[in-house]
Amino acid sequence: MAWETVIGLEIHAQLSTQSKLFSGAPIAYGAEPNTQACAVDLALPGVLPVLNEEAVRMAVKFGLALDAIVPSRSVFARKNYFYPDLPQGYQISQFDLPVVDKGYLDITLENGETKRVGVTRAHLEQDAGKSLHEDYQGQTGIDLNRAGTPLIEIVSEPEMSNAKEAVAYMKKIHALVQYLEICDGNMAEGSFRCDANVSVRPVGQEEFGTRAEIKNLNSFRFVERAINFEVERQIDLIEAGGSVVQETRLYDPDKHETRSMRSKEEANDYRYFPCPDLLPVDISDEFLEEVRKTLPELPDAKKQRFMDELGLSEKDASELSASRAIAEYFEEVAKGSGEAKLSANWVMGELSAQLNREDKGIEDSPVSAEMLTVLIQRISDNTISGKIAKDIFVDMWTGEGDVDSIIDKKGLKQITDTGAIESMIQEVIDNNPNQVEQFRAGKEKLIGFFVGQVMKASKGKANPAQVNEILMKLLKG
């Protein structure tokens, strides 16, 4: 039987505020356990939540970026469940009136087509603390630093039909929240994570199959693998005569499998109700307009502009606009050097290779946009060749100074003096009579050999275009 997969994602993005959603405790990552958990976060008797304006602003900003409906009123609700890392005994979240209503996102598929994925809603909620199950005399250790940290949960429509689409959607949201500067996107620290709802159904069937929810996927690779594993598991199960159980599953990256988290527990019954400690949140038109003014140029618009203004191909524009930091770096180099295509090649080539090699983000690049701009200017004004430029780039990376001082210090200036090149070429010709004879007899491939010899003699500094031209003239002469 032919099967079709249906995937919906719930993405949790931690908002980059200074303080918590409902308390004035800090949310910095990596602090000593329980040093950032105040009386409100610990849910001591008598405390009351007070809503963080910046968190509301960030959620609204996200809604506007998705072209979503941002209702004039939203309401906080209690989601009731018991777990030791949730001292209140309920999570303050939103239920029927979220801060962001329906929106959408366009993703680019592998074949280059665009697919529109609906975003059902995005709501504000508190994060829970952390449970540490290592050995504390057979007990569980609880760190409540994260308790009360502001999150937005972004819920997609079940409109993705394979793991690659799900990853493309997640990457796009990931780029977007960073563009908007509402989330640092740090997946290793858990600032951006995702649950995947996965089901399968026979091709052509209207109703959805029973879904399983895979929890806490914190890398793009895991999302793709976990979904692929889960789809296969469900198909195998049904084809063997079984049926899928609606449940929560956990992906184990070491074993590459998903497994049931709660097998016998009753179906979750969260008994949502409006939180009596909080009043409805009114979003005025003035507030919306104020937030709208703070929207930066978004990835799709930037991509289009890179194509229209800078003449980049769709592929290059797409890659360079995917991250705001890279886009801004690239644009500075492209505008400064006046060489958009060459700048694109350098940013996507040498620079990103070095960054990957050292697992660095572009903001930590030892070669600044300004330095790369000068390097590209020196290529385009013929001071150095592209090949020498790569060596200089490595020198700059290791802190040997700026472009011009490295060129001076190492004597790398390109030789463009026709007379000097001619005499080097003449010497190569004189030293290789056999090859010259063969060349003149028609073995034109040998041009490569001569170019190589000349470049070697000039230590890579001869201008390649001039070398080619003069070589042909002298050899044929």
Next chain:
Amino acid sequence: MSLTADEVKKIAFLARLSIQEENIQTYADNLSGILDLVAQMDAVDTDSVTPMAHPQDVSQRLRADVVTETNQREKFQQNSPAIEDGLFLVPKVIE
């Protein structure tokens, strides 16, 4: 509206309340009484009324995003029966 004994047990379980078997009928009667009262209100036509999320018809005040709390871990942990390495210790929970 009348709650069954099983429904009372389920509600008690969800709220992690330990209740005695012999009291279940009383709880069922009392809770059903509350639900009956709510049911009476259903008779009112509220189609044109915007639901309220809170009895006070005002909206939420917002707080500036400023850190105002200092670390008071030591004081808070004086209340705790077991602590180690700055963590609160609780009976083992594993999913």
